Amino acid sequence: DTAVSQTPKYLVTQMGNDKSIKCEQNLGHDTMYWYKQDSKKFLKIMFSYNNKELIINETVPNRFSPKSPDKAHLNLHINSLELGDSAVYFCASSFGLAGGVASSYEQYFGPGTRLTVT
């Protein structure tokens, strides 16, 4: 009954490859997010989707392309991987703004995907 799940948990790949990370939530949330945690543990938002629509797109290289087939899934595809892409990527979900209820802003995080680019 995992709330937010990600696959794979670990991903080791070579520079130049293309890879995808999948995220699924079963909480009924309508907003999903991708965060990147670097080697210094700093967490920064990359993208956010609300009901399959992109609402936050930070200054992320266009090699990163999120895709949301439905509001329960948000996948992250990365083209032409670089050494600097090595990090832990966390997916999260929450209720969005439409409800206007204070507790809707709590975000639930997945277990993370540790990406290592060699």
Place this chain on the structure above:
Amino acid sequence: AQSVSQHNHHVILSEAASLELGCNYSYGGTVNLFWYVQYPGQHLQLLLKYFSGDPLVKGIKGFEAEFIKSKFSFNLRKPSVQWSDTAEYFCAAITGGGNKLTFGTGTQLKVEL
């Protein structure tokens, strides 16, 4: 732009010591504040949150935090830490009614027996 700062990057305490981790945010309007914990090798878990009302917020595992609007602070406290509290602690904020969560740089807490 909104920002969240945590001034203590590494904290080492003995078991039963009291804990206070600092968190300051820079935003003058409505703010929602959170403390998350990340145990070694695990994902982030919410410790507590502040939206409105009583500025003293109680969370899980004996943690509490106090929102002081005049100081733009939301410090995390625990009266007596345990070895199992060893983890990374992140303060985060959502400002202006949006849903973009901005994290501080984290504080690594190590509790020694």
